[in-house]
Amino acid sequence: MTAADHHPPIVGSPLQLLWPDEEATQAYARRLAATAQIRNAFLALRGDLGAGKTTFVRHLLRALGVAGRIKSPTYAVVEPHEGAPAPGGGAPLPIWHFDFYRFNDPREWEDAGFRDVFASTGLKLAEWPDQAAGLLPTPDLTLDLAVGADDTRQVTVRAHTDRGATLLAA
Numbered sequence: 650m651t652a653a654d655h656h657p658p659i660v661g662s663p664l665q666l667l668w669p670d671e672e673a674t675q676a677y678a679r680r681l682a683a684t685a686q687i688r689n690a691f692l693a694l695r696g697d698l699g700a701g702k703t704t705f706v707r708h709l710l711r712a713l714g715v716a717g718r719i720k721s722p723t724y725a726v727v728e729p730h731e732g733a734p735a736p737g738g739g740a741p742l743p744i745w746h747f748d749f750y751r752f753n754d755p756r757e758w759e760d761a762g763f764r765d766v767f768a769s770t771g772l773k774l775a776e777w778p779d780q781a782a783g784l785l786p787t788p789d790l791t792l793d794l795a796v797g798a799d800d801t802r803q804v805t806v807r808a809h810t811d812r813g814a815t816l817l818a819a
C-alpha cells in the first residue's frame with residue numbers, strides 16, 4: 650500500500666463546514682440522511698478524540714430511524730444497527746458503525762467478516778479509518794473534524810467517489 654492508496658483522489662471541491670454546536674451536527678446529519686445515496690455509502694470520520702465523530706454518527710443513525718440506545722463500538726470495533734426502510738417500503742437499512750481505534754490485528758479483518766460487510770449493501774461508518782488503512786475500501790466521503798475556538802467544530806468534507814460527490818452536493 651502506498652500513501653496514495655490511503656489518501657484516495659478527491660472528487661470536486663472539499664466542503665468546509667462550521668458546527669457551532671451539536672444542533673449544527675444534527676442538521677448536517679439530517680441533510681445526509683435525506684439522500685438516497687446515503688443508504689449504500691461508506692463514510693470515513695477522522696479527528697482527534699473528542700472531535701465529535703461519534704456524536705455525528707449518533708445523529709445520523711437517529712435521522713435514519715435507528716431507535717433505542719446507540720452504543721459506541723470502541724470495544725467491539727463494530728456495532729450493527731438497523732435504520733428505517735426507504736420511503737415507500739422495503740427492508741430495514743443495515744448500518745455498521747466501526748471504530749478502529751483499538752484495531753491492530755489485520756487478521757481480524759478476515760476473521761470478523763469485515764470484508765463481507767464492506768461488500769454488502771448498507772451504510773458503513775468508520776471512526777479512525779487510518780488504523781485500518783490498506784484494508785478499507787475507498788470511502789465515498791471523508792469528514793475531518795477538528796475542535797476550534799469556543800468548542801466549535803471545523804469540518805472538512807471530501808468526496809472520493811461519484812456517490813460521494815452526490816452526497817457532498819446534498
Ligand SMILES: Nc1ncnc2c1ncn2[C@@H]1O[C@H](COP(=O)(O)OP(=O)(O)O)[C@@H](O)[C@H]1O
Pocket residue numbers: 668669670671672673674696697698699700701702703704705776800801802
Ligand atoms: N458540534 C459540536 N459542538 C459542541 N460539542 C460537540 C459537538 N460535537 C460533539 N461535541 C461534544 O464533544 C464531545 C466528544 O464527542 P465524541 O463524538 O465522543 O468525539 P469522538 O467520537 O470524535 O471522540 C461530546 O461531549 C460531545 O457532546
Ligand SMILES: [Mg+2]
Pocket residue numbers: 702703704748776
Ligand atoms: Mg468516537
